[in-house]
Amino acid sequence: MVNSEDSSNEGSGQVLSNAEKAAQKLSTEELERKVKDVVRLALSSELRKIPLKRDEITRKVLHEHSRAFTVVMSKARERLRDIFGMDLVELPAKEKKAVTSSGTTRRGGANKDKSSSASKSYALQNILPQKLRETGLIQWDRNEEQEIMGLLTVILSLIHVNGRVLSDDQLRHYFRTLYLDNNPKFELEKLLANFVKQGYLDKQKSGFADSSSQAPEKDHVEYRWGPRAKIEMPETNLCDFIKSVYGGDAPPDIDKQIERASGIAIEN
DSSP: OOOHHHHSTTOSHHHHHHHHHHHHTSOHHHHHHHHHHHHHHHHHHHHHTOOEEHHHHIIIIIGGGGGGHHHHHHHHHHHHHHHHSEEEEEOOOOOOOOBOTTSOBOSOOOSOOTTOOOOOEEEEEEOSOHHHHTOSSSOOTTOHHHHHHHHHHHHHHHHHTTTTOEEHHHHHHHHHHTTOTTOTTOOHHHHHHHHHHHTSEEEEEOSOOOTTOSOTTSOOEEEEEOHHHHHHSOHHHHHHHHHHHHGGGOOTTHHHHHHHHHTSOOOO
8 A cells, every 4th residue: 555654755753753743733623623624625636536736735724834744644544544444645656658779668667767756646545345345335337437437447457468558549449349439428538538637547658659550640649557546456456357357268377468468467
């Protein structure tokens, strides 16, 4: 699990001590109100599927008490975990493209940019046990959001098994193969734009010339997993999804095949 306190540079004892001193300047009622306001802001941001930035927390909640951020955030996360079964975690920074000496983008995402760490943007992560997520309390029939999230899972799966990066032309080819390119329920351009805006997909221009490109005059675009996808979709869950698509026809070494296709070993 990503830990916003540990992943940033604000987890040292000295900073925490300063945060505690700053929090002591707040009355018990003021501190409680600010904790509740952070919880409300986090829930509101999640509803809109946009990251919650530290600057926004400071501007809308902490005001002149910005040094108390660590204490207020810790208490807000505890409240979210205890009441809602969610944690407010820091989103990983976007991966930078690996460019070869010839100027083309390296295919695959096995090499991560170690210099990118703190993003100072946060999102809610479901921490409920899997058995509680599969209850029959919610009727998913005719749920448009579930259909959209299902499409997102398909897209993330395709990216994952194509070396963790997929060109726009390849993605559209897969959609035509799956008979999803002219689906009346959604517009592909709008769908992809929303996923990028929400942080599920990372869209970048690429210097890599896709030999299957049908639009050579346009900029080559490729998709990777966005920061929100990385905290909401564990790769082990994705592997289970891919296997469920195969059903009983899944090859016995499907885990190995997925591992080779992604370029990164899936945790057991």
